[in-house]
Amino acid sequence: MFAMMLSDWERMWKRKKTLFSMLIFVVIVGLDCLFLSMQKLGAFDNVSTAPLVSENFALFLLKEVSFFLVLIIGPMLIIDSMNGEYTSGQLRMVLIRPVSFAQLFLAKWMNLAAMLLLFTLVTFAIGEAFGYAFLPGADTVVFLNPEQQYGPAGAFFYCFQSYGLFYLILLAQLSLTGLICTLLPGVVLSYLWWIATAVGALYVSDSFGFLLMGMDTVFKWTAGMYHHPFYLPLLICLGMGFAVTMGIWQRRGWTK
Amino acid sequence: MNEMNETNVLEVLNVSKKAGTRTLVDQVSFSIQAGGVCGFVGPNGAGKTTLIRMITGLIKPGDGSIRIDGTDVGRERVKALSRVGAIVESPIFFPYMSGRDNLLNLVRLHPNVPGTERRARVEEALSIVGLSERGSDKVKTYSLGMKQRLGIAQALLGDPRLIILDEPANGLDPMGIRELRQLIQRLNQERGITFLVSSHLLDELQRICSRFVIIKEGKLVWEGTSRQWQEAAGAKGIEEHFVEMMTS
Amino acid sequence: MNSGLFLSEWERMWKRKITWLFLFAMPAVVAATAKYYAGHNRVIPPASAEYTWAGNFPVMALIEQLIVVFNVMSLILLTLSVTEEYRSGQIRMVMLRSFTAGQLLRAKWLAHTAVMMLYFTVYLLLSAAAGLLFFETHDPMQLFYHDHPVSLKGMIGYTLMYYGLAFLTVLAIGSVFMAAAVISRTTTGAVGLGLGFLLCSLGFPLVYQLANRVGGLGLPAVVKYLSLTEIQYSGIAVMLGQAQAVSSGAASLAALLVGLGYAVIFGVGSLLVFSKSDRWM
Numbered sequence: 001m002f003a004m005m006l007s008d009w010e011r012m013w014k015r016k017k018t019l020f021s022m023l024i025f026v027v028i029v030g031l032d033c034l035f036l037s038m039q040k041l042g043a044f045d046n047v048s049t050a051p052l053v054s055e056n057f058a059l060f061l062l063k064e065v066s067f068f069l070v071l072i073i074g075p076m077l078i079i080d081s082m083n084g085e086y087t088s089g090q091l092r093m094v095l096i097r098p099v100s101f102a103q104l105f106l107a108k109w110m111n112l113a114a115m116l117l118l119f120t121l122v123t124f125a126i127g128e129a130f131g132y133a134f135l136p137g138a139d140t141v142v143f144l145n146p147e148q149q150y151g152p153a154g155a156f157f158y159c160f161q162s163y164g165l166f167y168l169i170l171l172a173q174l175s176l177t178g179l180i181c182t183l184l185p186g187v188v189l190s191y192l193w194w195i196a197t198a199v200g201a202l203y204v205s206d207s208f209g210f211l212l213m214g215m216d217t218v219f220k221w222t223a224g225m226y227h228h229p230f231y232l233p234l235l236i237c238l239g240m241g242f243a244v245t246m247g248i249w250q251r252r253g254w255t256k
Numbered sequence: 257m258n259e260m261n262e263t264n265v266l267e268v269l270n271v272s273k274k275a276g277t278r279t280l281v282d283q284v285s286f287s288i289q290a291g292g293v294c295g296f297v298g299p300n301g302a303g304k305t306t307l308i309r310m311i312t313g314l315i316k317p318g319d320g321s322i323r324i325d326g327t328d329v330g331r332e333r334v335k336a337l338s339r340v341g342a343i344v345e346s347p348i349f350f351p352y353m354s355g356r357d358n359l360l361n362l363v364r365l366h367p368n369v370p371g372t373e374r375r376a377r378v379e380e381a382l383s384i385v386g387l388s389e390r391g392s393d394k395v396k397t398y399s400l401g402m403k404q405r406l407g408i409a410q411a412l413l414g415d416p417r418l419i420i421l422d423e424p425a426n427g428l429d430p431m432g433i434r435e436l437r438q439l440i441q442r443l444n445q446e447r448g449i450t451f452l453v454s455s456h457l458l459d460e461l462q463r464i465c466s467r468f469v470i471i472k473e474g475k476l477v478w479e480g481t482s483r484q485w486q487e488a489a490g491a492k493g494i495e496e497h498f499v500e501m502m503t504s
Numbered sequence: 505m506n507s508g509l510f511l512s513e514w515e516r517m518w519k520r521k522i523t524w525l526f527l528f529a530m531p532a533v534v535a536a537t538a539k540y541y542a543g544h545n546r547v548i549p550p551a552s553a554e555y556t557w558a559g560n561f562p563v564m565a566l567i568e569q570l571i572v573v574f575n576v577m578s579l580i581l582l583t584l585s586v587t588e589e590y591r592s593g594q595i596r597m598v599m600l601r602s603f604t605a606g607q608l609l610r611a612k613w614l615a616h617t618a619v620m621m622l623y624f625t626v627y628l629l630l631s632a633a634a635g636l637l638f639f640e641t642h643d644p645m646q647l648f649y650h651d652h653p654v655s656l657k658g659m660i661g662y663t664l665m666y667y668g669l670a671f672l673t674v675l676a677i678g679s680v681f682m683a684a685a686v687i688s689r690t691t692t693g694a695v696g697l698g699l700g701f702l703l704c705s706l707g708f709p710l711v712y713q714l715a716n717r718v719g720g721l722g723l724p725a726v727v728k729y730l731s732l733t734e735i736q737y738s739g740i741a742v743m744l745g746q747a748q749a750v751s752s753g754a755a756s757l758a759a760l761l762v763g764l765g766y767a768v769i770f771g772v773g774s775l776l777v778f779s780k781s782d783r784w785m
Contacts, residue, residue: 014350014353024700035711039718067703068700068703072699076696080692089348090348090349092344093349094365097365098334098338099365187691188580191692192576195572195576199572254314255309255314
């Protein structure tokens with residue numbers, strides 16, 4: 001199992017796109033830091049704002065870069081790994097070996113989860129470092145809910161928790177995109193379907209709005225102002241997507 | 257110098273496969289004994305690749321079963337394939353990696369190759385197919401013939417007892433075909449590897465194969481030794497005989 | 505221009521399932537948009553320009569879907585037509601037939617343009633029908649950036665102009681997508697680059713306005729129309745506006761120059777890269 005993960009991990013990094021995405025992403029995060037620090041105010045939505053300080057900077061940074069993760073870097077990495085390798089015929093070299101297909105899927109899922117974690121952590125690290133280096137500190141911070149005040153340590157954990165929740169949303173995206181990749185015959189169609197799923201979810205039900213508006217949801221949920229079920233739809237996407245896809249990988253025929 | 261033992265490396269038992277209403281493979285049974293080179297012949301669309309996909313567990317038989325070294329591929333695929341190497345259709349590698357990196361990446365997937373031996377195994381495979389010098393170049397710069405040779409190299413990684421080659425001569429020039437033939441003979445004789453080789457090149461197959469399995473429209477039409485086939489063909493020659501078989 | 509080449513590209517466009525998928529998805533998109541605006545109507549006063557009537561629904565429906573749906577359709581069509589075709593080697597079949605690379609790319613561009621024009625037309629017809637079906641008629645009605653309400657008759661010209669200009673903005677963005685498709689080696693790369701451009705275009709006006717405000721630079725607001733999506737978002741309505749407070753002329757000029765600028769730079773760039781490179785073979 002570990003060998004399978006290692007082999008997939010190696011291929012992921014040998015694709016130039018991965019390193020390129022990482023570099024571009026760091027540049028974008030850096031630019032967003034500059035942009036935010038000029039702004040002096042962090043916006044939760046169109047109405048609520050809070051003064052930007054060291055303690056809450058990382059949270060607003062994540063909101064700025066979240067769309068790049070959800071719409072570009074995430075799907076690109078996931079689709080290349082889960083669909084591109086197979087539909088281009090390259091994965092056959094792996095499939096003809098004594099490997100279990102379900103384990104192969106698990107290896108890919110865990111590698112992608114690790115990769116998404118890496119991107120999330122990079123954002124967190126840069127956000128915290130930039131915040132403490134270049135922004136004024138504050139004794140108490142409020143987030144979306146003005147009645148809850150946090151000290152520096154509390155604010156740090158608030159940000160950390162928000163990043164964790166956002167990461168959970170990314171994992172739900174990973175499972176859903178994995179399923180889409182398995183059902184559809186090509187990368188472009190998979191990409192399109194993911195965007196349609198994320199955007200369409202907004203029209204279908206507010207409970208699935210987190211797929212596209214992840215940070216919006218996280219802001220509200222951490223402030224206790226989210227009025228829809230959060231964990232249930234999220235875990236349904238994450239768990240069902242994962243289980244169904246794994247089942248399909250185990251049973252399907254590989255004809256490419 | 258492997259002694260011919262009587263165990264069957266590969267047993268295909270009453271295997272059928274349908275796609276929708278179309279029957280791709282119909283009640284095919286044959287077996288291959290250890291140590292031989294078996295030619296797998298049939299016109300385009302006869303179901304050769306479908307059968308090879310089933311033998312390597314990429315698709316499941318609709319009916320019947322396939323055993324490799326006595327292990328059922330459908331039930332215990334990982335164990336059954338532990339000592340099988342294969343090329344299924346044309347070998348497609350990860351084009352953004354060098355030939356050597358491709359093999360290093362793939363050799364990890366063989367549990368029977370210890371971590372310390374992987375590098376040596378890859379170098380050995382590269383030298384067997386004569387790619388040691390070009391091993392560091394990206395695969396996308398390789399010619400078709402080099403890709404076929406790298407395809408054989410990757411089939412060797414898991415110390416196989418059985419190697420399945422699907423149209424390995426596709427795209428090879430006459431020199432390449434001769435090299436391939438010599439390679440198969442050498443691996444067969446020196447290492448005792450059993451081969452199942454599908455090809456259209458009857459004369460080439462005739463020179464290396466000890467047995468033949470012939471299918472047409474998904475059905476087994478003939479199975480026997482090379483000598484028997486030659487006798488059946490008689491003065492017409494095997495090519496003429498084959499064409500008659502397929503058109504009758 | 506070789507019409508045979510164009511026809512072969514046009515035909516191949518329709519050989520792809522996605523092209524049909526977009527077409528068949530349009531009723532669903534129009535229906536979802538109508539549902540959204542019907543809900544929106546409940547929370548805003550009928551006198552507002554945002555209030556949706558049968559007469560302004562086609563324009564409202566385009567405003568809601570132009571940036572995501574139409575841009576993404578253009579991106580996907582171009583990616584499939586250029587990147588996917590050469591990645592799978594299909595393009596060789598055409599390149600062998602004694603056309604220059606430039607001719608081929610222009611034919612692909614024209615076929616894309618024709619398909620997008622068809623999509624716009626179908627969307628207009630569907631939303632006109634949906635407007636009559638789901639919304640009340642009201643005459644005259646209030647529009648964005650208009651000092652005076654506009655009559656139903658005036659709406660026809662306004663709607664056609666709006667769709668025409670929106671179509672042109674999609675072509676301008678399409679030239680960027682074309683460049684992305686030409687330089688990318690994989691389809692995911694092309695789609696990723698294209699979407700990245702869209703996100704950056706969406707972000708630029710925010711950054712610009714903020715920098716202007718915080719830095720006290722005092723630069724003209726019209727510079728935000730360097731972003732093509734901003735032209736789509738507010739520019740078209742401003743261009744067609746009839747109000748004292750907005751300078752439609754300046755906005756039109758800016759939008760025209762920006763659109764042309766993108767089209768020339770990325771269009772010519774794609775042509776050059778495509779003709780010079782031999783990795784297509």
